[in-house]
Amino acid sequence: MIDDYSRRVWVHIIKNKSDTFEKFKEWHTLIENQTGTKLKVLRTDNGLEFVSEQFNEFCRKLGIKRHRTVAYTPQQNGLAERMNRTLLERVRCMLLGAGLPKSFWGEAVNTAAYLINRCPSTGIDLKTPMEVWSGKPADYSNLKVFGALAFAHVRQDKLDARAVKCVFIGYPEGVKGYKLWKMEPGGSKFIISRDVTFDETRMGMKCKDLEKRPETGVEKIQFEVEPSIDEREKEDETQVPDESGSDETTVPDYQLARDMERRVIRPPNRLGYADLICYALNAAEEVQDSEPKNFREASESIDSQDWLKAMNEEMLSLEKNQTWKLVPLPKNKRVVGSKWVFKRKEGIPGVEAPRYKARLVAKGFTQVEGIDYNEIFSPVVKHCSIRVLMAIVNMYDLELEQMDVKTAFLHGELEETIYMQQPEGFVEDNSKVCLLKKSLYGLKQSPRQWYRRFDDFLLKTGFVRSNYDSCVYMMKRNEKVILYLLLYVDDILMASSDKHEIQKLKEKLNGEFEMKDLGNAKRILGMDILRDRSKSELFLSQHDYLKKVVERFRMTDSKVVNTPLGHHSKLSIKQCPQSEDERKKMESTPYASGVGSIMYGMVCSRPDLSYAISVVSRFMANPGQVHWQALKWVLRYLNGSLKGGLKYTRTDPGRDALEGYVDADYAGNIDTRKSLSGFVFTLFGTAVTWKANQQSVVALSTTQAEYIALVEGVKEAIWLKGMIGEMGISQGCVKIHCDSQSAIHLANHQVYHERTKHIDIRLHFVRDMIETKEIMVQKIASEENPADMFTKSLPRAKFKHCLDLINFVEE
Template sequence: MTPAARKVSVIEDSWIWHRRLGHLNFVSMKKMQQMEMVTGLPVLTEMKDVCEGCVLGKQHREKFDKEEAWRASCPLELVHTDLCGPMQNESIGGNRYFIIFIDDFSRMCWVYFLRNKYDTFNVFKKFKAFVELQSGFSLKRLRSDRGGEYASHEFQDFCASMGMERHLPIAYSPQQNGVAERRNRTICEMARSMMIEKGITVIFWAEAVSTAVYLQNRCFTTSVSSKTPFEAFTGRKPGIKHLKVFGCICYTHVPSPLRQKFDDKARKGVFMGYGSCEKGYRVYDLQSKKIVLLRSVNFSEDKSWNWKSDQEEYVPIPFNLERDEIEDENNEIQPDGTHFDDGGSSHLNSTVGDLVENKHKARLVAKGYSQKPGIDYNETFAPVARLDTIRTLIALAAQKDWKLFQLDVKSAFLNGVLDEEVYVEQPEGFELKNAGHKVYKLRKALYGLKQAPRAWYSEIDAYLSMCKFKRSISEATLYIRSDNEGGLIIVSIYVDDIVYTGNSERMLAEFKREMMQRYEMSDLGLLHHFLGIGILQTDQGVFIHQGKYAKSLLVKFGLEDCKLVSIPLPTGEKLKKVDESELADEGLYKKIVGSLLYLTATRPDLMYSASLLSRFMNSPTKRHMGVARRVLRYVQGTLSYGIDYVRNQSATLVGFCDADWVGSEDDSRRTSGYAFSFGSGAFSWASVKQNTVALSIVEAEYVSASEATAHAIRLRFVLDDFGEMQSEATPLFCDNMSAISMAKNPVFHQRTRHINRRYHFIREALQEGVINMQFCRSEEQLADIFTKALPKDRFKHLRCIKTFRDDPKLERGTTISSELFKAIQEPRLAIVVLSPNYASSSWCLDELTKILQCMKSNGTVLPVFYNVDPSDVRKQSGSFADAFAKHEKRFREDIDKVKHWRDALTEVANLSTIDSKNQ
């Protein structure tokens, strides 16, 4: 080879290895080759030309001077850690963060990917167990920033119990955690450069970050002399012959058992990194849309995949560093001129709060993500029942003394008939003998098909119509059937859950028989649970609540032992998008707010709080997060709250509407609130931000009344379908006389002529006798609770008017309802049964304190000790001591409350007693 040719070869090798090593700088590459720090690296030269990927991915400010720092003398003597995120885009595994751990001695780095910041502690425990077992050394010191993920009591207690030192920097001084901060930057720059050069879409950022960490552990670093981090930590020199350019086109071998005689022996993919074994490659299979780990791979390092043309077909596949899965997919065989989906087995074992019953399932599903619109499906929309319609039905049943029943359709989607021609592969492991190449033609829908919900709705709609049911015009999932004898049955459908009620036992039994003959059904009897809502039917009416769901939220977000608050928001609380606090965990914030919004299905007292918090879903701050947690603390004290719908009340629809007078600090728009009741408890409510800036409180109240009017008309339609026609105008109460006058007197003047014409719709409703706006005093305005953060007394007053009460079957909070307080005051004798678990309930202790206060002057308290020693009650010893240890920790800022409880127990134990063990 001539010198010129040799020089060209060296230049080409330098560029290709620059890309293989994740755009590592040429100086470090040359040192690695000269000092033989790795094997398999050829002779290289330092290039002066500009690499566009490096420029776009690594450009930065000039560095600051640094001082000589202390270094560890052995592995794991000091570990640096930092959390990076949240990323703007989720990875293909649904992760928003990554956390790194760096050994100070060797600069070896480990990376883990997280969905939420609060997973940090669990990841750290896994990392500690792994590295200590693999290295034989113990982790002695941990250096991190002061982020909440590292500063929790749980994290600190664990480190203390393990004898580890914590190195925490001074607040707002990230430079003191410089090793981890700088490594984060290096990792992101390398990942960004690799993705830019090959045009990799951003959802693969976790794959790029993992590859960057893998490469940096095998590359030269000035922090470790003459060794790579991998060799410094393990004692073995790493080989790099297997390295390839990230994001290049590759071809994976298809094993002979998975292909026919003349099928292709390879499948095209995109190289996405390395497995735990150096000879294993992570490949994104372009056909199966999965990332697989394979050994037999050929690479075309100069070629790239055109992601833009294929972007709509991506399907997220989980990325897991702890488990390497080798997946070989069957070849797809497609009949000419038709389209078909893959069939797969879906094994489910999920519990979502108490929204669904815990079931173990295994069913054949279609891979609907491969369907193409206009070919494999056309329409996909399927309606579901609105929650306010369900509450309206419950309120009607309570008012009419009807029973509510429930049916569940088993595998409902399998009953839907398909309009399109769809084929699926034979499920793996269940192929027909000698016909493995054939496919199935679907007559009915499978779970996973995009049109399956619509097909099921069309099926059930057609069958109910055949059974002489009339579908409601205002609610597509509401069906009514009546007969000549005055019998009536009402059916509401939410996918596969069917709720029905009526005044005729014969018609109810006939409907159940018809449904069970047509479909495979589960007869659930009386309605007890529906979409996470508990429903208690009694002789007095119907009580709905979400106590179990609320309790699961507190456990989920780690607030089951939190300090309680009496109102969800501080009086006059105003939030804005930009404040002085730091950004919070966006994913966690969205989960909390989303959970609170669903909790408003039976908790209108949370409606304004949840609505206010939902305005800051994008880039929430720590102040927003603190307010969200405060609302959960309020929920902890009101777990048993719900809405009571009682019998023998008026059947008139009544509404209240209101607006706040301050408005949002961000755009000055006001908040509208309204609520409607039908005989007893409120069944429909809203708290929404107005779409326009109101120039006065009169204008804001007028807009709110217009929005409430539109909703009232819809509710009147629903009640008409129920047979409860509202012959009179619906009363709509407003506490602003000027707004009422503006609605009743259609005159325009300088202060009103600019109002959008759509809001004058209320005048037409008044003229036609649909609504009747009436004045109410501000003290009687129920909708006030939906528009602003109220003082404690005002909030509790409105909450009680909304007919909240405690469910006696639910776990208690610490709030004694007004009904119970009245029951305590009236009797002259109170029997208190004290059991070993009595002191564990703060609610019981509050109740005991109230009983003793009320009975001192004119009543008698008779304590009964059930399987508990009176001396344990008197001295708060035994099980009572354990309970009070928790109370003192939980109520450490209100220690007087705990003292009152102790005094009450001592007082009741000194009274005349009955010991159940001797009776």
């Protein structure tokens, strides 16, 4: 039976079709008693079990309206017919996957129905049947793998085993426990137990035994509720135990293949792109995560040996750094918890194999400010600084290498007294706790302490810290930079014209910290570095990252578009959901996740996405269907431009190294009428920094909007000029190109005019920069201004031309 409204399904196992009417009456009484409502309509086919006189008379007396399908027209009862097929397909897969004989079909059907009632359905807005039926969300805490190996606790003689080996076969009705099949030398029996330990990585049956097991005959089966209380049907055949006496389980080949590879869940073709994302997120529950969540999962997983090796390596690092010492816990002192965090790193194809990493982290969320920590801020290198280094490396043909600090946070010195629990699986003395002597991952102050330690070391070594980016260091000799170093937490980039200088630095770092030499830089923060020194080219892209983003949102088969945002797109707050039903429907769409994923690509290497992300990110709090369609447009553009990136080339040394372009879109926000500012700066002809953001005030004229955008560009130019100056690039007056003649006139001349007196005086610092010849503002035609793409949607040809102007290409 299946409820048309909630899609909840009930299954009753019967011996003969004649039992259908009695089962229906039982179900009818139960449902009406539980819900307090009456059954109004019953839809069936014309099977004899449904059209008997007693069945018809029962429905007439209770006023139940009957719907019957026309002969040979099963589609008239499509919901029930499709459920029959769904149940059969799942039962077949469950029995084969578990290695169980066909005689367990009843248990498999009941388990399949139990799971269907707790899985989201597209017919009820991706809610679960149980949630629609009862009004309460489904509980997944007790779900286990059908057919998995289970060990049930039993009360037996003092010298007997405390657990028996079983196979998990379902969830009993009306009992808080698990239904298990216990195998014994003298027979087999069902038990229901609540005290069970599962090994879900192994199936409880052996294929070789099952092939010998006859499908016919009567089995000796018992059913008990701790302990056994009644004996059921007798059987001539008994289960033969493994002659070797081993508890190891032989897993079928197809089961091994399924365990080794993640299952690919394909959404139904009838779903549109708007539903695909919702389907993907709900289907994700069926995909088992390959990374364990805790110590127990790691120790019981298929890769337990690899995870154990990773944990041992972590413990050796902790001991080598003398991170803690074991002491009794003083009275009235707080203890911070600890846990293991596991990560499988994919590595670089063809360069580095996948690695298993285990980190012991402190539960820093339990720390109290003022007691366990004070200052926690720690800088990281700006992405702009990385791109500046890439441009310099390619221009001057420098060596570029990369290193990684092993267990970086363990090198920081703690200033506070912190006690922590001993790590799970490595407890030496239950009466003692860890008194931390060094910082540890998870502590709020760990990043800061590590940075201070590394900063002190570099300054003592002879490096100079940049005044514009605290994570950029330079070693100078005779006022000439001979070595660059960029730090992003534990990732280090080094560049120099002399490979011997880099080698000496590596030796110093290895003497102070435990380092990993990664050789020539290939990838940093998800950005792939592809270098062809013979052509003097360096290509920076995020192909792998963005491909995963597109795959995650199931847009790999979408029709590609040529611009990040449609020229027709006019997004407004009026398009946000107005009713509660619309809001609930949009809650299932991962709008914020999509914007954030694409935004990281924009920040690193994709200036072409700046305007689109600036627009769609305004509606993250309450997105509507139109906004979701606009975000999908961005994903479609990404799908067709995955190979896009920044190409750094060698240019004429006489050309200005640094140039900027600014633009504004007057009153571009149709809701607030605020304008949009955009700028992009190139170093040796390729973009190194860009921005597209909404102005903080409402501009009263196009001149004011352009002038505000010019101010933002001038501030960026001052920072960039100082930055590259410290890095050894002599830059005179920075040229900033603007396509507004009135804004250029206002910046170049100390004039007072009635129509410009409202402009904030703080914006006029641009005039001071022009007077001191720090910058120069020049007119540029709108067609040649690449900043135009940061303020508005452009036609395909104009957008492509803007990308060419900043050296954004597709390899």
